Amino acid sequence: MRPFSFSQTQDVETAVREVAAYPDSKFIAGGTNLLDLMKIDVMRPAHLIDITKIALNTIEETESGGLKLGALATNADTAYHPLVEERYPLLSHAILAGATAQLRNMATDGGNLLQRTRCYYFYDTQTPCNKREPGTGCSAIKGYNRDLAILGTSEHCIATHPSDMAVALAALEATVHVSGTNGARAIPMADFHRLPGDTPHLDTNLQPDEIITAIELPSKGFAQHYTYLKLRDRASYAFALVSVAAGLELEGDTVKEARIALGGVAHKPWRKPEAEALLHGQSATRENFQKVAEAYLEGAKGYGDNTFKIELAKRAIVRALEQATNMEASA
């Protein structure tokens, strides 16, 4: 690990001021990803600002009937919070599908959104990687890419975002509250993460001087019909090959509203509202779910090892919508 300086802050204003003042500085909270990446020399911050003392760990109801998750609330506290379990079980299930109990105890909600990709090449400093070192090339496109993206890729990067939580947040259309030197703003989940394009080194639209303060969930939680279906190479402690967060609002067997987000397939949680809209006013049948699945994966591109994900994602969407409809036990 390269040497770095370290400071602790008690409030958002100081945190933002410091991150703007120190070159190459990073916030650290749970540290479950950043420290690993520093040890293997993938991330090389010159200064770390410990934000764990800032009072941002509460989970509160909002006036509009939603819920505000403090950026420093842990994944564990969030997943097991009674209001989350009751109103947003999709989010609770998604969080618990990720990592391990020990990691969820340390990891924060804000940090979860800022996880880096788990691409093999990003993790190995002796291989070319445009995300780690822009301009060196992407080893994955013609290399080993079983875990990597099939949607929204570019010729520069096919990395995926690894979070489960973010997939549920995308389906729930959460909003990310941030503060920076220019003040506070709110970013819809759909706009928070980026596609790689020709700037794969940028994961999100968060500015370097901005800090996540909270994640706001709107009132609609799809608590009656939801599922988080995560498909992976072993039953726990593995990142998703494909995951589906699905929420349905049903009237009889007619779909009033459908929300779907895919994980493990793109540089960000993948939403396609126009495909979801195909279900609106339609009956909740396997046939209709298959139409949505086809539309959702339109334009998907496989790179060899990961081509199976296209078919897998379609089947996962169908199964997730069936599960959400019938509220069967999640696979």
Added chain:
Amino acid sequence: MSAQQIGKPANRVDGFEKVTGQAKYAAEFSAPDLTYGVVVNSAIAKGTIKNIDISEAMALEGVLQVFTHQNRPGYTWRDKDYQDKDSPPGSPFKPLYSNKIQFSMQPIALVVAESFELARYAAMLVKVEYEQEPHDTNFEANLPKAYKPKKYKATPPPDPRGDAAAALASATAKVEAEYAHPSEHHNPMEMHASTAVYEDGKLTVYDKIQGVKNSQQYLMKAFGLAEDELRVISPYVGGAFGSGLRPQYQLFLAVLAARELKRSVRVVMTRQQMFSFGHRPKTNQKFAVAAASDGELQAIKQEVFAETSKFEDYSEDVVIWPGVLYNCANVELTHKLVGLDVYTPLDMRAPGGTTGIYALECAIDELAYEVGIDPLEFRIKNYSEKDQNKDKPFSSKELKECYRQGAEKFGWSKRKMEPRSMKEGHNLIGWGFAQGAWEATQKKAAAKAVLTPEGKLLVTSATADIGTGTYTVMSQIAAETLGLPLENVSFRLGDSSMPMAPLEGGSWTVSSVGSAVKLACEKVQETLLELAKKVDNSPLQNASIEDVIFSDGQILLSQNPTQSVSIKAALAQNGGESVEAEATQQPADKQQNYSPYAHSATFVEVKVDEDLGTVKVTRIVAAIAGGRIINPKTAKSQILGGAVWGIGVAMEEETMMDNNLGRFMNHDLDKYHVPVNADVHDIDVIFVDEQDDIVNPLGAKGLGEIGIVSVAPAIANAIFHATGKRVRELPITLDKLL
């Protein structure tokens, strides 16, 4: 006899030390002024180092040296000086020897500093320029260059029997299929580590190794040291699975640095570096098997193509299994190697057996279906009564009893032959079977027993306990032989100054070291009997060793157990001295006429969600014929561990080579998957009774490897039964079932 120790499910005698953190592993030993080494590994797979710039690293205060091929001390160039007890034929890798790169992640520098953190940072500052050459890492592309090695490390393929080609041509039922097994890495919990403690010109090295004598002799030859200049100690090993059979490069580098700096040095591999040396070789197998319409096997043809490095010819026992497991008149076996720019493969739990039995047992299952006979019935029909490779009877073989008890426990009789015949919601249910074997070898080994006047017994042998239970079972064997309570016995191991033991591997430790422990304790018995005769009015006056038994701290006349002398009373006749004996046990001549094997029968239930390709191994019943079971508890742990690993082999483990870079890419435990608790469901272990007076003086067969060999094929066969699909390429990941 109330004091009987063998057969008791005793808790691990080292369990308390382990769970309380008192058990010290190689990287946990310290020394005054200890320094820390961090290894720099090659980015390329083949070529030369043009330049290696250590100036930036050396400029840091506290960095003592960066060892490279340019500044290393002179050392021997001869291959034989680097060969160890598990070396395959060839030219062993010599760390920092030259600027030549032979494989990706080859160690090319060792940074030594006053702290670990500093060494790790300095290692990041070492700048290397390479002259890259095209590498061969693509196994499939290099298959046409496969060759028969001049010398096999393993058993050379047995000679053909009968005429397999003719039998195949005229057979009524025939299966031809190709099976692929990927490269796998051992990944024990404890990473390889060495702490070389330098004191007055002498070295004490704490090493992670499956045999301290191997490390000691390797270092003596490589560095030209005398035996008394170097002691190797390894009391605990946090798993090894074969990765510790050969001394690994961290040992060489730690000793090199300690000698040059005249300081103590610790070098620990990172998890990523655990992918930079030996591994289970990628292996393709072509099978052609044939049977008559009544199910009688008529031919087995097995062609093996296995990965090795370009500098050593590693091979393992992939092709011996047809001759051990099946009665078949026409057999043809070949084993060729594919040389790649990778590090040499290395024995991994049941080397060759895991690979060979997987493919054989799948091919036989396919043939049983071709003929239309229940797969278990098919095995009974073609049961081998002798080892046809050696044309010798088995020393014992209770495999049919494994079939019977395993099938009953599993409920095999309720199985419908037809695939896809059982369903439950989204899941197809499948039941699969496979059998296995593993050689029950005995090797020469020595042990020393010291019985103090207080009646405490200390037994030593330079063997290892890699989590297998060696400490415990050796203590039980010693306690049993001398009729002492277990708490009065301690067994010590893992010190090169102790009596000779073979490498701890091959499932031969109980058989070999256990027999030596027994013999050493029997020698103590003889001395004790002589001493007992000196006791006033000794009832044993005229007794010979055959007339007495040692039990409950007494030496008793077996014909009249009321007549006895206590061991303490006998010891009191020794003038306050301990009774000592050292013994070397060799395999008995009578073994020559027999073939000793342990056997297994594995029954598996899987549930396959066909839409999504996901598989759950819901039940495993493993029935084992392993001779006399010394400790049912540690024995069961061995079989459970084998079964869990079998799940990994069947469905998860695979090291992925990027052929553009010539590098294994999933080199950490996030991306290299082994089973987690959530993957493991019901596992039942059955040990059937098996008497064996030939295999060794204990009648016990090793259990380290028999537990894994038949699990993966039973899973693959169960997946076929569930889905009707034959996936012949491991691991069976969900994409292969879509």
